[in-house]
Amino acid sequence: MPNLQNKSIVITGAAGGIGAAIAKALAADGARILVADLSEEAANRVAGEITAAGGTAKAIAVDVRRRADVRAMIDAAVSAFGRLDVLFNNAGVAQTRPFLDITEDDWHFVTDVNAMGVLIGMQEAVKTFRAQGGGGKIINTASIAGKQGYEPLAHYSASKFAVVALTQAAARAFGKEGITANAFCPGVVATDMWKTIDKGFRDSGLTHKENEAFDGFAAGALLGRASRPDDLVGVARFLASSDSDFMTGQSLLVDGGMVLV
Secondary structure (H helix, E strand, C coil): CCCCCCCEEEEECCCCHHHHHHHHHHHHCCCEEEEEECCHHHHHHHHHHHHHCCCEEEEEECCCCCHHHHHHHHHHHHHHHCCCCEEEECCCCCCCCCHHHCCHHHHHHHHHHHHHHHHHHHHHHHHHHHHHCCCEEEEEECCHHHCCCCHHHHHHHHHHHHHHHHHHHHHHHHHHHCEEEEEEEECCECCHHHHHHHHHHHHCCCCCCCCHHHHHHHCCCCCCCCECHHHHHHHHHHHHCHHHCCCCCCEEEECCCCCCC
């Protein structure tokens, strides 16, 4: 088991889905977790579940589009846990729109969170890593949509391609300082985000039954099922630990075999 004992880890979008699963698992491994989410109430709920299970966690509200919020989030982790070791840029939104129907507002809604939010998080984390010395780890949540574009998710795909590009660029920029940047790319995961995507398919007339889009995409997984949030825990644990110290700039597909590259 990778050693995460007393590691100071910040996870955005940690109040549900993949983020909550990772937060709870890494806390059980001994890491100290700052649960960050747009909803302070939801973040507090997950932090409370972690502490009730014997782990160490605190909660904070953050809008990843606002640099002041992100700066305050990282400073809160340093204040509570002494330093920052790992930042998971996991917060994200999704939206289904036929290609010709995507508006400027739609574009900003998705890319401001998924791409600009990751950029801000990486920038502010690097500043802290440099100030405290000893390197650090950035882990970004991308997607199979960061490896290939999907027509009714064009702007979402663009935002996740941006996450992959930012991961590679940061790896090149800061590797010599011992700061690594990696990403993981989930496939079709049974979370509230996919409920939003599935509803968008129905609202756009692309599908007609509940879970039709979800089931259709998941049918492409070679392992025969859709993903669950806990399927991402192993790779998150690996990337957060010293076991991945000689890896940077990579975007790992963890999708049950949906995309082969």
